[in-house]
Amino acid sequence: MYRILTEERLKVAVNRDKVDLWKADVAKSVDFYNNWFMEFAPKAFRDTRIETTKQVEQALQWTENLTNIRPDTLSEHPSVLPMLRMATCPPIARDRLIGLAGVSKNLVENMEKQHRVPPKMKQTELVSQLTKIGAIIEKMSDPDIFVLKGRKDTGTEDEVYRASTIVADRLCGAVADPIIRNAQEQRQLASIKKWLEKRGYRELVQGEAEDWLSMPNGTFSFRFNVPVEQENGRQVNIPVDAVIMRKDAEKGDYPALFEAKSAGDFTNTNKRRKEEAVKIQQLRSTYGDKISFDLFLCGYFDSGYLGYEAAEGIDWVWEHRIDDLEHFGF
Template sequence: MPVNLDKPHLWKTDVAASVDMYNRWFMDFAPVVFRDTRVQTTQSVKDALRATAHLTDVQPALLRQHPGILPTLRMSMCPPLAVDRLIGLSGVSPNLVKCMEKEQRLPVRMSSAKADHELGKIAAVIERLADPDIFVWLAREAPATNAEIHRAATIIADRLCGAVTNPIIRNAQEQRQLTVIQTYLEQHGYRRLPPGDGAKFDTMPPGTFSFRMNVPIRQTTGTQTINIPVDAVIMPKTAKHGNLPLFFEAKSAGDFANTNKRRKEEAVKMAQLRHTYGPNVRFNLFLCGYFDSGYLGYEAAEGIDWAWEHRIDDLSLFGI
């Protein structure tokens, strides 16, 4: 039976309560999460600066050895460079830059000679556009002082964290939601399967659950099988042999616009699961934050139900 998707008369009240809950969490914990990330990032920036002799010696060999420092170097420019802007200015292969940014490696099929030539172009842009107001030692002969290095690293770390603020906050919130789900389930006698124990979603014992489990699905076109991750997979205590578990996605959002951009993600995942396992798949959401009636109506039309974090006891209505 539906839990919340068929009760639009409750949506407005639930949205307001969910927004209030998210805002309380943000005010109390988001600054701490951001500061902790900034401290870690500052140390990473210091390591990158040390590797480049504090931006006085950016060589292709260095970029080859440490491709993951490219985001730090982009944020060291005046002005800071977006990925596409760096590609345009240096005239290098987009694949090279994107591999360095996303996978922290060079393209497998790019020859060493080609890579060194391209990396030389990137290095030239970095040295030419290095921000003189941050790296004040570049205009003098005296080496950088510890205080100057720390100040520069903090500024670059702020730039890096500012560019990924939303993912930092979203990841922290998602982890918190999973912790809330785990606490609820364990209080009701459920047992978490150890991560990496090789358990499959369709052979989970009744009364168990797992987080971020891969579920194989057949693509809607063709016969290829791929894995999709599901945040929480729960096998109810009352499940019979052959029953599918409950699937839950932990979703949080700090504004309404972002959720409406992302609402198709859940519909696609639901379609993939139904295509593979049939119409009885139970794929649901665990919501906290800014999810308005437009978002809820869209998901309801796709047959996707949800539980609100501020009313976590609704999980019992799913048969948990």
């Protein structure tokens, strides 16, 4: 009985065919997002800024307040490089630092993205390039922030703290969108968890299932990797925000897959709308048409975005109407 219901549900749309409701839902979703942003986003930003300030203070200790940026310090603490770029006047973009210092792009990207130095780079070359980076940062450090520059002392506690907060503000300003997006995603997943637990579902215990297909009935998990086959035969993992095994699933039934999506403007959603289409195509190519991949939306998703996803057979639940999850068989 469940398999028949599942197959029928895959054919019956929940929201993707309700075109007459899209405009009203978009307006409600925008209001929902904006209300959350006004109330909680400033706190998320402040909390991150406080933590970033502590990290900047630590980095200033390692570099003697930017007066002695040694190669061994950068090698041991490569993740400080973004902070160092924000401590100059003017702040230096990543590619600009590469050009100014005349260093390897691979080195800088490894330090900033992988938080390491390239493992295969020769030591002599590594020391040479890190020395160049340190020299540029020392020369261009902002004298209005680091007022102790040119003095022989290490600065007062207040001066160092003030400099740290200013650099932290610059850092947080450069990554404001990811900070907000991360806070919003956490809230979305918490909403799904609360909704499911009220209906007798429970979160999967670590190690309880070998993979996403062996999840017990009535369980769910967040940020689960689902393997798919690419056209070249290579297997890759698709990270899925929410994987839910229905209570009455039969052997061989697939869990429901949901992607939590939020957006603070219409432009970025339309730029990224192909991402979900690629995922559903890879999933269907690997597992067949019985697999489902749907969205949990909050924010700025206009009719252009919705129409694109609907054309791919992707359905969605609006967070402001979360009870629509019932129509997905939960």
